[in-house]
Amino acid sequence: MMEPNPAAFYRASEKTVADEALRRKLEAATGRHLEHVAQMAAAFPPYYQEKAEARRVKAEAINRLPDLLAEFKRNFEAKGGRLFFARDAAQARNYIVELARAKKAKLVVKGKSMATEEIELNDALLKDGVEVLETDLGEYIVQLRGERPSHIITPAIHLSKEDIGRLFHEKLQSPYSEDPEALTATARQHLRAKFFAADMGIVGVNFLIAETGSLVLVENEGNGRMSTTLPDVVVAVTGIEKVIPRLADLSHFLEVLARTATGQKLTAYVNFVNGPRRQYELDGPRELHLVLLDNGRTRMLADPVLREALYCLRCGACLNVCPIYRRVGGHAYGTVYPGPIGSIISPALVHNGQTAHLAFASTLCGACKDICPVSINIPRILLHLRWLATEEGLPITWPAGPARIRASARRAVWLLSRPKLARMLSRLAGMLLRPLAHDGYLRWLPPPFTAWTKYRDFPLPGSGPNGASQRRAKETTDRADSEVRL
Amino acid sequence: MSDFETALAEMRQALYRAPRPLEDDHGSLQEAPSTLSPHTTDTDLPTRFARELESLRGSVIDVPNAEQAAFAIAELARSLELRSVAIGESLRIDLTQIVQKLREYGIDVFSVARVPEERRAELRVKLAECSAGLVEADCAVAASGTLVFVPTPERPRSLSLVPPVSIVLLEADRIVPDLAAVVSVLGSDAMRANPVAFVTGPSRTADIEKRIVLGAHGPKALYVVMVRSLG
Numbered sequence: 154m155m156e157p158n159p160a161a162f163y164r165a166s167e168k169t170v171a172d173e174a175l176r177r178k179l180e181a182a183t184g185r186h187l188e189h190v191a192q193m194a195a196a197f198p199p200y201y202q203e204k205a206e207a208r209r210v211k212a213e214a215i216n217r218l219p220d221l222l223a224e225f226k227r228n229f230e231a232k233g234g235r236l237f238f239a240r241d242a243a244q245a246r247n248y249i250v251e252l253a254r255a256k257k258a259k260l261v262v263k264g265k266s267m268a269t270e271e272i273e274l275n276d277a278l279l280k281d282g283v284e285v286l287e288t289d290l291g292e293y294i295v296q297l298r299g300e301r302p303s304h305i306i307t308p309a310i311h312l313s314k315e316d317i318g319r320l321f322h323e324k325l326q327s328p329y330s331e332d333p334e335a336l337t338a339t340a341r342q343h344l345r346a347k348f349f350a351a352d353m354g355i356v357g358v359n360f361l362i363a364e365t366g367s368l369v370l371v372e373n374e375g376n377g378r379m380s381t382t383l384p385d386v387v388v389a390v391t392g393i394e395k396v397i398p399r400l401a402d403l404s405h406f407l408e409v410l411a412r413t414a415t416g417q418k419l420t421a422y423v424n425f426v427n428g429p430r431r432q433y434e435l436d437g438p439r440e441l442h443l444v445l446l447d448n449g450r451t452r453m454l455a456d457p458v459l460r461e462a463l464y465c466l467r468c469g470a471c472l473n474v475c476p477i478y479r480r481v482g483g484h485a486y487g488t489v490y491p492g493p494i495g496s497i498i499s500p501a502l503v504h505n506g507q508t509a510h511l512a513f514a515s516t517l518c519g520a521c522k523d524i525c526p527v528s529i530n531i532p533r534i535l536l537h538l539r540w541l542a543t544e545e546g547l548p549i550t551w552p553a554g555p556a557r558i559r560a561s562a563r564r565a566v567w568l569l570s571r572p573k574l575a576r577m578l579s580r581l582a583g584m585l586l587r588p589l590a591h592d593g594y595l596r597w598l599p600p601p602f603t604a605w606t607k608y609r610d611f612p613l614p615g616s617g618p619n620g621a622s623q624r625r626a627k628e629t630t631d632r633a634d635s636e637v638r639l
Numbered sequence: 640m641s642d643f644e645t646a647l648a649e650m651r652q653a654l655y656r657a658p659r660p661l662e663d664d665h666g667s668l669q670e671a672p673s674t675l676s677p678h679t680t681d682t683d684l685p686t687r688f689a690r691e692l693e694s695l696r697g698s699v700i701d702v703p704n705a706e707q708a709a710f711a712i713a714e715l716a717r718s719l720e721l722r723s724v725a726i727g728e729s730l731r732i733d734l735t736q737i738v739q740k741l742r743e744y745g746i747d748v749f750s751v752a753r754v755p756e757e758r759r760a761e762l763r764v765k766l767a768e769c770s771a772g773l774v775e776a777d778c779a780v781a782a783s784g785t786l787v788f789v790p791t792p793e794r795p796r797s798l799s800l801v802p803p804v805s806i807v808l809l810e811a812d813r814i815v816p817d818l819a820a821v822v823s824v825l826g827s828d829a830m831r832a833n834p835v836a837f838v839t840g841p842s843r844t845a846d847i848e849k850r851i852v853l854g855a856h857g858p859k860a861l862y863v864v865m866v867r868s869l870g
Contacts, residue, residue, distance in 0.1 A: 182849055199678050206675070216654065219647040226643065232832075238643040290855055291846035307846060314848050333847040337855055344856065349767060365831035375842035375857025378800055382834075383763075393650075400827050404819040407837075408678070415845070418691070418783040419818070422857070423837035425830065433753040435762060435795035437834060447646060455653035 157487035157499075159510040159551045165485035166514075175311060179482055182310045186473035189416035190524060200412065206405040208527040211464040214397050218454065221363040221396045222445070228366025232428030234441045242272035242503075245444050249274060249355070249388055252442065253283050256386050258352035262344070264370065264377035265289040266357025267305060267467055268390045268446055270489045271502060274355070286351075288344050288376035290337060297324045303483030305469035305490065306414055311482055344376070354380035354438070358391035359466070360406060361443075364399045368426040368443065371410060373417075378424045387438035389426065392446050394463040406466065409526040414468035449501040458537040462497045464527045471521035471531060477514055486511060493521035497534045510549045512538035576615075583615030678817040684781040685811045685865060691784025695840030696853060697861040705732055708866050709740040712773070712806060715862060716746050721770040723747040725802060727794035730775040732808050732866055737773070752793045763797075772802035776863075778813040778824050785839040786863065787821055789829050796834050805841075805858035811867045 169175055194200040214221060226236050239245035253261065261283055263269065275296075278285045287296040291308035295301065297320055302308030309317065318331040327339045356377055360369040368389050370377040381387050397403065411417040430437030453459045472478045472492030483491035488499040488508055496511035512535045521531040542549060553559060568575050589595055594610040597603070605611055640648070681687040689699040700715070702708045716724065724746055726734060738748050749769075751762050766772075774794055776786040786807055790796035799805050815824050821837075822830065829835070842857030853859050 178848075197678070199675055202675055218654070219650040222650075223647060228831075236643075238646055240642065240646065288856065289846070290844045294846065307849070309846055312847075314850075317847055333850040333852050336847055337844055337852040341854065341856060345767075348856075349763065365827065367831065373842070374844045374855035375800060376855070378796070378836065379856055382796055382800060400822055400830060401819075404817070404821070407818050417839075419785055419837065419839045421839050421841070421843050423839075425833070425835040427832060427834055431792060433755065433792040435751050435754045435759060435766070435792075436797045437795075451646065451649050451653050454650055455656055 157508050157511070159549055161487055162485060162510065162514060163552050165487070166481040169482045169485055170480055174313075175482060176480070178311060178313055179479055182304075182307060183473040183479050186416075186470065187520075187524070190413060190470070193412050193416050193418075197412065197418075200409065203405050203408040204526055204528060207409050207466075208464065210397055210402045210405060211527050215394065215454070215460060215463050217398070218393065218396065221398055222393060224363040225361050225366060225396050228363070229361075229368075229428075229443060230366075232366055234366065234428055234443060236443045236445060238445050239272075239447065241448050242446075245272045245390065245446050245448070246274055246277045248444055249390070250277050250281050250283075252386070252388065253278060253281065253353060256352060258283055258386070260347065260351045261285045261353045261355055262347055262351040262376075262380050262384065263287050263289075263292070264354070264356035264380040265292055265308075265372065266355070266390055267490065268357050268392055269355060270302065271448065272390070272446065274390070285355075286344065286347050288348070288380060289372075289374060290340050293340055293344070294320065297321075301484065301489070303491065304472055305467055305492070305494075307469065311484065348379045348383045351380075351384045353386045353388065354384035355388045355390065356380050358389050358395055358443075359410070360403060361391065361396040362398075362400055362403065363396050366427070367400075369403065370424040370426065371407070371420050371422070372424070373415075373421045375422055378422050381424060381426050381438065382436045385438055386440045386442070387426070388442045388444060390444045390446060392448070393450050394465075406526075410466055410468055413470045413524065413526040449503070453498070453501045456537075458534055459497070459501065461529050462494070462501075462531075462534055464529050465494055465498065466526055467494075468526055470524045470526070474520040474524045476516055476518060476520070486514075493531045493535075494529075497531060497538060500538060506547060509538065509542040509547045510551070512536075512542060513549065579614040583613055586613060675819070677820070679782040681781060681816070684814040684816060685867075687781040688779055688784055688814050689863075689865070691781065692840065692861075692863060693784075695784055697784065697840045697863060699863045699865055701865050701867070703867050704870060705736060705866060708732065708808065708864050709736040711864055712737055713740040713744050713746075715806065715864075716741055716771070717744055719771070719804060719860075721746055721804065723749065723765075723769040723771075724806070725749060725751050725766050725769045725772045725798060727752040727774055727798055730777065730794065730808075731810055731813075732775055732869060734773075751795055751798065754792075754795075766797055766801050769802050771804035771806055772798040772800075772858075773806045773808070774798040775808040775810075776813070777829075778815055778821060779809055779863075780816075780818055780821060780837075781814050782817045783839055785818070785837050787825065788836045788838065789825060789833045790836065791833055796836060799836065799838060800857050803854070803859050805838075805861045807861065807863045809863050809865050810869065811865050 237248050275285045287293045294309040304310040314331045318329055321327050321339055322329040358368045359371040411420045429441045471494050475493050478492040488495050490499055499508040515535050517532045519532050590613040593613050596610055598606045700711050702711050741748050754762050777789045778787045841853045841861045842855045843853050844855035845851050
């Protein structure tokens, strides 16, 4: 795994954009997402109401976070659960590795969990001689390939059925097939025995309910339910921001989560984990642990703009609609959480300043905010992070582009840092070009700008929204974050 | 102070330093959840439930009473060539007739209810190898075709999870319009104490090129026997 930095992101993006086959796979997997969600919302009028409710509950939960976590802990422990608070990734890893050692665990089955990716748990367990098996089909596939998931909810989005057929043939010695049914059956068969043999199950969590001390897991395959039902020791790992106040709040999230993530009304499974197994119960863990992870989240809480990123439900929809993610794919970001949400949470969660450049890898088109089930204002947070990076003078060095672009950028910087001259030239150009304009737009510009108007119209300089924004710029002498500030 | 309490104090500090977010951006922060109207206005909840579940490739068998349920399940077991069926204790619908009928058809029926510790290992293996699990749902949701189970030692959660075929008894009166209504029907005590599961169709995955495949890890097939009257 490369360290995330601007040069690596740039090179990886170029590589993906040039990889015709990979682009087709990404396009096929994400292309119709907006359409599906729109169809689903049309068929379910309360969708937007439920989104607003979910956002309201998240706002309340984050504002009352310390009290809710204390309430959750009381109720969870009253049922016999054991809660461990981990300040950072290392503490979380050590607790789980120690636990596996104490239980003499040889085999661990894992449900899908981005939090365990975040703390790089698998490597720590493997190093300690514990076999760790991902059981979500997509996660199992990327684990066999020794890769990281390239999407939050569709980890193997970058692979074709042929890729997976070859992988299974090679690693599992199954007869080659590229039929998804047959491939799924192969994985099911391999993993079935492991669920029963596993000493420990490790899973992620979608919601913690403060009122009842319940963990709630949302999934389609049944592997989350297997992982929390069959092994004797179950460890759930999740961020502090997953707590919600009341049981009655849950339905708002269930009504929007699957619809936004996959276009389903509801996932096949919603599982409540409520303490260890009781007397005469056939199944369920003898011990239930929860690792509650901070790892930078309190830092996010302290920033009133960034705080909103803690509403995230990890549905992955913002990836599917992002014009950047759809072109460069998840691996290019070099972070555990890719895409728009990854660009705003990675700086605080994982890399301590190393991912500040990702805030610049966005067109600020706003599709992510629109699709988000809790309407996180991702573009505003991106602007905020850009401002922070500039204020703090973080060294973000992008690799040099082609000479022509560098030269144009130099000329633009020269001109735009002389606002009076720029405005004067813009007005002059506006006057000269006015006879050519249609509805305030130019369909053709003289060289060297002809290349632009070949693909899109250019707004008449000094007029329309452009002119208006120039007048605004004249009145506001504030720095660029004026529209961002709360 | 424990680590946890220190952390909570830091979170309080973090929230205190910055004022609460703007109302218009973050919605009203009032605590009482507002009430939404039910998500389905269908008056015929069983029909809506059946339609939703069938769209997810689950099957619904509509029967008038428990006696007919016994016939339907036995016939289903025969057509699927089931060898053995795992059950728990009865909930509202009496299982006696059904078990009797299945045994008449030569099918091995065994119980995994209230298992003493020394028999756990053996019954886990037996459950893993059986052909179907039969269990009653505590309620169901019409708008999404969801079955809700409240597993207890009498009806362990594996019954609707481990066997490749899941047969579910459902009393038609126990179908509620939407998810929000589930809490009021089951009560928050039941949902706080037991490993509740919402099950919507057979287990599925779309991890390979977004193609939907059933039976990823849980049941590949789901049959709901909907009983109109217990009389």
